[in-house]
Amino acid sequence: MTGTFPHTRLRRTRTTAWSRALHRETVLTPADLIWPLFVSDGEGLETPIAALPGVSRWSVDLMVERAKEAVDLGIPVLALFPYTQPERRSEDGREALNPDNLMCRALRAIRDAVGDKIGLLTDVALDPYTSHGQDGLIDAAGYVLNDETVEALVGQSLNQANAGADIIAPSDMMDGRIAAIRDALEDAGHINVQIMSYAAKYASAFYGPFRDAVGSRGLLKGDKKTYQMDPGNTEEALREVEMDLAEGADTVMVKPGLPYLDIIRRVKDTFEVPVFAYQVSGEYAMIEHAVAAGAADRDAMVLETLTAFKRAGASGVLTYHAAHAARLLRG
Numbered sequence: 001m002t003g004t005f006p007h008t009r010l011r012r013t014r015t016t017a018w019s020r021a022l023h024r025e026t027v028l029t030p031a032d033l034i035w036p037l038f039v040s041d042g043e044g045l046e047t048p049i050a051a052l053p054g055v056s057r058w059s060v061d062l063m064v065e066r067a068k069e070a071v072d073l074g075i076p077v078l079a080l081f082p083y084t085q086p087e088r089r090s091e092d093g094r095e096a097l098n099p100d101n102l103m104c105r106a107l108r109a110i111r112d113a114v115g116d117k118i119g120l121l122t123d124v125a126l127d128p129y130t131s132h133g134q135d136g137l138i139d140a141a142g143y144v145l146n147d148e149t150v151e152a153l154v155g156q157s158l159n160q161a162n163a164g165a166d167i168i169a170p171s172d173m174m175d176g177r178i179a180a181i182r183d184a185l186e187d188a189g190h191i192n193v194q195i196m197s198y199a200a201k202y203a204s205a206f207y208g209p210f211r212d213a214v215g216s217r218g219l220l221k222g223d224k225k226t227y228q229m230d231p232g233n234t235e236e237a238l239r240e241v242e243m244d245l246a247e248g249a250d251t252v253m254v255k256p257g258l259p260y261l262d263i264i265r266r267v268k269d270t271f272e273v274p275v276f277a278y279q280v281s282g283e284y285a286m287i288e289h290a291v292a293a294g295a296a297d298r299d300a301m302v303l304e305t306l307t308a309f310k311r312a313g314a315s316g317v318l319t320y321h322a323a324h325a326a327r328l329l330r331g
Contacts, residue, residue, distance in 0.1 A: 033325060036078075050212070083102070107122070122165040122169060124170040127214070127216050154184045157185065158188055162188075170198060171201060178249050237266070238267065251274040257277040265313050276318065277314040277317050279317055283305075298324075303328060
């Protein structure tokens with residue numbers, strides 16, 4: 001029970017900067033950040049992504065430089081996404097299983113350069129590799145097949161683990177894929193490879209710029225509503241999380257971020273496990289466009305939104321602002 005005014009003045013502890021720091025309930029550090037990066041073919045190439053101002057695709061050699069930068073900034077994990085050349089895309093996404101594909105080459109190069117100084121998280125889904133842009137295999141009617149896709153995802157996961165991935169992050173939303181991947185990792189001796197499940201991934205309007213980044217915009221036939229979640233649902237998210245944890249997920253993710261802070265809080269309160277948020281491409285782009293229009297202060301908005309994720313219960317945040325935020329936090 002709190003006292004009454006004037007004996008209790010809640011502004012008293014807000015008067016000075018040192019006091020505000022002392023009483024701050026939620027603290028954000030570079031160790032709370034995961035930096036999503038897009039890798040492309042070539043050498044010495046940085047390709048700016050128009051839909052994501054300030055974000056680029058990096059060739060493998062320059063991706064190594066980003067990894068070294070992340071280590072210096074205190075960012076603990078990189079999340080890698082490949083830009084697959086159109087001629088390497090196919091109906092069945094077979095390039096995902098190529099042990100010398102872009103993702104695997106990037107993993108090996110980063111591991112050779114920085115060792116275990118940084119964690120490497122890899123996206124598991126077929127959309128960067130399919131000619132139709134869906135996350136899985138499709139039938140003649142365009143419906144995404146669950147069980148057949150899971151089999152392909154297991155192969156993709158083992159391919160990435162063999163190349164040096166520390167965290168396998170299935171973003172496909174197929175039923176049963178966590179158990180299948182966990183069993184395969186155990187059988188292959190990858191007992192310490194983590195699974196961060198995109199457990200509550202919504203069919204969102206905020207993903208558009210990401211599809212430009214990985215080259216799938218314009219390829220997608222139909223939508224992803226038969227496997228990604230309805231934005232109106234909460235209880236279903238809890239069922240998804242519960243199932244993935246039971247199947248062997250070490251951590252879970254909610255995606256997108258700010259529009260789903262309530263889901264983050266519900267998951268954290270219900271399961272008391274590490275929950276991660278993905279501040280997705282559309283969220284990032286809104287901040288950058290607001291800054292470009294003179295309507296916002298980038299530094300303030302970045303730190304406030306990232307703090308909001310932590311306050312809602314997130315253990316960490318995947319954000320394209322990771323390097324910028326880490327510099328701000330380190331002073």
